[in-house]
Amino acid sequence: MKIFIGGINEYEGKEVVLCGWAVNVRSSGKIHFIQFRDGTGFLQTVVDEAAVSKESLEEIKKITIESAIELQGVVSKHPKHDEYELQVKKLVLLSRAEEYPIGKKEHGPDFLLDNRHLWLRSSRQWAIQRIRNTIINATYEFLNKERFIKIDSPILTPTSCEGTTTLFEVDYFGEKAYLTQSGQLYLEAAIFSLGRVFDFGPVFRAEKSKTRRHLIEFWMMDAEAAFVEHEENLKIQENLISFIVKEVLNKNKRELEILERDLKILENTKPPFYRLTHAEAIKKLRAKGSNIGETDDLGGNDETMLTKMYDKPVFIEKYPAQVKAFYMKRDPKDSTRVLNADLLAPEGYGEIIGGSQREDNYEELLKRMKEHKMPIEPFQWYLDLRKYGSVPHSGFGYGLERIVAWICGLEHVRESIPFPRLLNRMRP
Ligand code: 4AD
Numbered sequence: 001m002k003i004f005i006g007g008i009n010e011y012e013g014k015e016v017v018l019c020g021w022a023v024n025v026r027s028s029g030k031i032h033f034i035q036f037r038d039g040t041g042f043l044q045t046v047v048d049e050a051a052v053s054k055e056s057l058e059e060i061k062k063i064t065i066e067s068a069i070e071l072q073g074v075v076s077k078h079p080k081h082d083e084y085e086l087q088v089k090k091l092v093l094l095s096r097a098e099e100y101p102i103g104k105k106e107h108g109p110d111f112l113l114d115n116r117h118l119w120l121r122s123s124r125q126w127a128i129q130r131i132r133n134t135i136i137n138a139t140y141e142f143l144n145k146e147r148f149i150k151i152d153s154p155i156l157t158p159t160s161c162e163g164t165t166t167l168f169e170v171d172y173f174g175e176k177a178y179l180t181q182s183g184q185l186y187l188e189a190a191i192f193s194l195g196r197v198f199d200f201g202p203v204f205r206a207e208k209s210k211t212r213r214h215l216i217e218f219w220m221m222d223a224e225a226a227f228v229e230h231e232e233n234l235k236i237q238e239n240l241i242s243f244i245v246k247e248v249l250n251k252n253k254r255e256l257e258i259l260e261r262d263l264k265i266l267e268n269t270k271p272p273f274y275r276l277t278h279a280e281a282i283k284k285l286r287a288k289g290s291n292i293g294e295t296d297d298l299g300g301n302d303e304t305m306l307t308k309m310y311d312k313p314v315f316i317e318k319y320p321a322q323v324k325a326f327y328m329k330r331d332p333k334d335s336t337r338v339l340n341a342d343l344l345a346p347e348g349y350g351e352i353i354g355g356s357q358r359e360d361n362y363e364e365l366l367k368r369m370k371e372h373k374m375p376i377e378p379f380q381w382y383l384d385l386r387k388y389g390s391v392p393h394s395g396f397g398y399g400l401e402r403i404v405a406w407i408c409g410l411e412h413v414r415e416s417i418p419f420p421r422l423l424n425r426m427r428p
């Protein structure tokens with residue numbers, strides 16, 4: 001019976017077939033050990049020359065690292081560790097690999113990125129993509145449970161959502177179109193049909209930033225909910241992130257081990273998260289020696305400095321209106337500030353979520369758009385939403401790769417997406 005390494009525990013003592021790749025082969029006298037992987041896990045397999053046919057033995061000699069093989073054998077418990085092994089009875093070499101360019105020695109990031117199509121097979125990259133998958137599924141599960149409906153926003157858009165400086169322009173049959181920066185504005189329309197909605201897809205930012213946090217193409221999940229105000233918006237976010245982390249801790253123990261992730265902070269990621277106002281954050285930063293101004297946005301270095309002080313995520317709320325987007329609702333207690341929050345991951349990681357309550361009054365919104373010198377006509381549909389049954393509403397967007405990078409403890413966001421698009425790289 002053909003089985004997978006994941007779930008092999010159900011087959012102890014049984015004869016099975018596994019298909020996959022050789023990670024490593026070593027021999028000790030008449031016993032050969034093939035380290036084997038099949039995409040679902042890693043397995044030690046044992047070939048005793050006395051137990052296999054002549055044909056199989058000939059095949060073993062030809063196995064190189066990354067060769068594709070089919071193994072038939074009996075599943076057994078490892079004599080010492082809490083693991084399973086395969087006692088091989090038959091081996092078929094499906095495809096012999098040429099000398100593999102990625103080895104045990106250290107490679108530089110450029111070499112690895114040039115070989116991303118092969119680098120993806122390494123155990124660390126395997127672990128990261130498996131955790132990414134858990135994060136995606138946990139997000140769907142949590143939001144569905146909270147009555148959010150998945151609704152897809154367009155990729156090609158006639159206007160910007162987050163400002164015009166980072167737009168990718170494309171030709172739309174002679175008209176200018178732009179790749180989406182965030183589906184938020186479309187989700188705001190959809191809440192009037194479905195109440196609570198989310199999208200999840202690739203977004204694009206032509207950012208000239210070359211930092212460990214920035215990608216040109218990344219995956220964003222935007223969530224938007226009617227009748228939710230600032231406080232509740234933050235509650236939804238901290239519950240979502242706590243649920244995601246709990247799911248990874250439950251489902252990806254092996255992967256976190258491979259990544260040598262320190263679990264203390266992940267285990268500590270439970271509500272309530274820390275909360276600082278922007279003004280308080282500035283004070284803390286200045287006390288640490290930063291020369292950030294009172295109405296400045298937080299830069300990458302500020303976020304690093306600040307979040308190194310915390311052992312779980314921290315919200316920074318109520319930023320000065322002038323550094324944030326036009327759609328954010330003003331704080332009724334201080335009209336120079338907005339009802340927004342960025343959620344920063346600890347350990348120096350920084351922003352993983354940006355969100356806010358939205359301006360729901362037609363006249364106010366129009367005023368903000370004029371202040372931001374935005375064209376009104378292309379956004380008339382968005383203004384319309386404030387004319388037909390407008391309600392208080394809030395939402396937020398997370399950057400999937402930022403969350404993956406933090407949970408996996410990665411140095412750079414480029415490892416968190418299968419094929420990263422960076423400032424100077426879009427290959428392979
Ligand atoms: O903070 P941002 O720009 O917020 C929005 O786009 C809102 N419209 C979202 C909303 O309210 N629905 O982006 C949201 C998140 C950031 O917190 C960050 O995690 C991620 O997207 N992000 C990036 N991730 C990787 N590379 C980049 N260049 C990113 N820019 C933003």
Ligand code: MG
Pocket residue numbers: 342351353354
């Ligand atoms: Mg932001």
